[in-house]
Amino acid sequence: MNERDLKKLKSKKKGKERRAAQKAERARLAAAQLLVNQANAQTDPLSKFPSFINYERNGLTSSLICKKVKELEPELLQWAMNLCKENMRPLYEKSNQGWHEDEKVEEMTEDAAWYLIVLDKAANKPLAFSHFRFDMDYGDEVLYCYELQLEESCRRKGLGRFMMQVLELMAFSNQMQKVVLTVFKHNPDGMNFFKKCRYDIDETSPVDSYEETFDYCILSKMNKMKPTQKTSL
Template sequence: MADSSKGRKIKRKEVLERKKAITEVIKTASAVKDHLAPFLPFRQYDRNDLAVYLESGYGSRLSTPMKQYIQALLKINMEKPYGAEWSVEEKVKRREMVAPEAQYLFIREAPAACGGEDALKCEEKSSHHLWTGDGDPVVGFVHYRFTIEEDIPVIYVYELQLESHVRGKGLGKFLMQLIELIARKNHMGAVMLTVQKSNESAMNFYTNKLRYHISIISPSRVDPLIGGGESYEILCKVFNAEAKTKMRSW
């Protein structure tokens, strides 16, 4: 009996130590001031007739123009996929947007993006921008967080939103590759995200082009009979055996 009690105490101690270690990993990753710093080549993207550069940001430090921009782009891109759920979801996203734990990558169009074009074409391109603040036009953003899922430290991508005129040029794949590099650099076990089932282009992008898998914690995997009726799937890409066991459905 004494040996059994001692064994339970040791087990509890191991569990607590592991939780403490995971929490410290999240805390350390979240405290990094600029996650782009180790990846200088990823600060710029100049391909397929598109020239942009990236900068880091935080939910607690968003300017008023940036908040307005995020809200506007989310509405344009996500109102249709969410359908009747959008009125409620929009309020949720506004709260998520400014959370202290929210980390951002902002994509700005480089001044050279109009190089070689005549003034009329450049003006026409500029008219497409939603950005109304100072500086070069923002044309998209990634909202991500360091968090814990199933006792695994992960990066959870809350949003990857791009304006229509910069899509189809490889930028989305580039950004997700960067997120995966940031995840590995900061000792995360996986990258996770949520996709609306009705957003077929996004689902195809993540599952076919980027090889993400429906997670074992996605409603359709937890309970196919009930969860299959949910409007979304949780996807993941894992980086180690433990994360694979706890998050991958196969």
């Protein structure tokens, strides 16, 4: 076999390997999307964890509910929007993005949105919420935590960490690859909180350069029971 034939053979082999890798990646993405669809088809992802529907510690006597946005009572949704604005507007205004209320309302009311809400049993009022979604993110099936917001009166009582544990249970029981969230760098309380919850910088988090800097980072916690299966193309 001469050199020209050998090059053709190598090129043919590489092409075959590339096509096989592309086929495997398409199959992986289809399987991941199926998991996301199945997670979103649930009526209540919290129902599988009855021991986590109550939080009664540190002076709090509360219960948790989980609903899709379209099933959420209008007054609860409005409360969530108001709390998000109260807590997050100052941080957005310090960022490069600025606060755009119409965009935030649209984000929080999209059909894909789920809400985990904590209710005070005694006062019959909401205390905290998380807006999250089962979604595809850079080719991975994930639970993306868009918001974790608590009323001032129930902070520093372990509730936020408990809510993150519930999100992780719902994510990993539905075979999501990881839980993902975004946090402002100029929010040290938020950064410290998620570090204590053992969240690390995600591979998709943008990196500062001479041309561009970012005032946020993306954190994640991996599903240790599910190894990464991305295919190199």
